Amino acid sequence: MAERLIELRNIRKSFGRVDALGGVNLSVDKGEVVGLIGDNGAGKSTLIKILAGVVKPTSGQILVRGNPVSGWNAARSRDAGIETVFQDRALAVQQSIVRNIFMGRELAGRFGWLKLGREVREAERLMREIGFTSRIFTPRSIVAQLSGGERQGVAIARAIYNEADLIILDEPTTALSLAETSKVFHFVRQVKASGRSILFIGHNIHHVHAIADRFVVLDRGNVVLDANRADVRSAEALIAFMEDVAHPRTTLPPSTAASPR
């Protein structure tokens, strides 16, 4: 059995009297790509923020490699090897690509003087690794001049540099063109091949279905589906299930729903 990287047990989160999450169980194994799907307000964002340690759960338990971690916060999350690429908010856009990749982990020698040449070479290597190359810009280019897709590339390159074991991608393909989406997929497969894990959050069920090994569907703060890829016939079946969750019909849900882990 694959090594369990991280496990959330019975996570609840209330904002006042509103329950954002009502006892969620979620786990990610080593080298696994988990697709997290859910409508707006399903609790995806809250769940990501809890994993990243920026929001504290009201109750519940978080286990890293099988060991419960107390006092979960952003630092613990990073120590556990969790790297979140937040949609739109991850980058300091007035800075260069290099400065963003090495944000908070600058390559510096004695007395804190930067090793700029080494940083640029390392950034070039990381960018090449994820197929993020261009004649137009260099690692010294300002992020504000990049397209939305290219910015995603910078954030992903940074996550690789930080050697994350679990990279959380928050809607990574939402703003991307077809070609750029396939680049992200290519990267996700490379990360998986290297033994790292990905939590892939998306609205586009076709995108998530194309890349994930396992699907977790959130609805109004609860996990309503946790199914392996083999148990889901097609993206259409997943979409049908999602529609059924949103607007319950009188007919029985597709068989996909009945595969608890």
Added chain:
Amino acid sequence: MTEFVGPEKDGTSATDAGPLGRRAEHPLWRFADANRAPLGTLAVFVVMMGVFLAANPRVFSEWNIYRSVLTTLPVALFLVVPLVFVVTAGEIDLSFPATMGFSAWMFALAVQAGFSPYLGAVVGIATGMVLGLIVGSIVVYFNLSSLVATLGMNFMLRGVIQIVTEGKSIALTSLAHSSAKTIFSSDVLDVPTQIFWGFAFVIFAAFLFNRHRFGAQVKIVGDNPDSASQMGIDVNLVRVKTFVFVGLGAALAGIFSTMINFTWWPTAGDGYLLPALASVFVGGTPTWGGVGTVVGGAIGALIVSFIQTGVVGAGLSGFYVQFFNGLIIILSLVGHRWNQARYR
């Protein structure tokens, strides 16, 4: 979009290539592009000096007028350069005039008590940094508006000086014969020595800003504090450090100013509040944080210092000084708008 985009010869549109397009390959363009703000400020300075020179060639071809500017310019440099860091971090510090007066006061007391001026300088610098730490901690950890809180601190610190000294100045005639005076504020080949210290400070700070982890984190904190703290940067600590740096600069400014005049006044530093701030923005550092330029700020200080001398030297009455001060500030801001468009 930018003044550096040349003719489009080979079918690549300017928007595709952007200011950092293939021209980024050429080191000279890369340098010009990366330093547009200070180069623009330098252009303003050159044009201004050209106008002065045309208005009164005789006065402006004599060394004396430059000598008088270089005598007091270092004091402005010590103030302006750290302010660039604070503004880039997304904060503002209006307490530096009182910090300058307070640190110089401690320096003056130490020298008056018979201690060596070097020891006095250490005391003064320590005072400035501690005051910077206090001001910064109040602003950052109480989460106050730095604009208002530092203004309050400026009044309060100045008030302490007034209360204790009852408005009396301190004359330091012993300084005139000290070795510290020779090293820090005398003449070498008719050039005031303090300007070398001022330049050294600017160069050090420019490296700190562009080639040091501290400068990199100051920019990131001013740019996107959420992202910075997510990536493990102690955002508040970085902010406090910029205030400590201002305290250090203000102390140096106060000590040099006291050494130039052999006298400490209870109002020391007061006159620098607005000119120093104006220099930061004239230099090309925008108000919104995330980017800035140390060298630009230094040239901005040079411009602001020269206006007063220049306007009078050009043959206009002193009443024109304020008008030209304002004119230069507005024109510089309009010019920097173009540079800064690429960041937003």
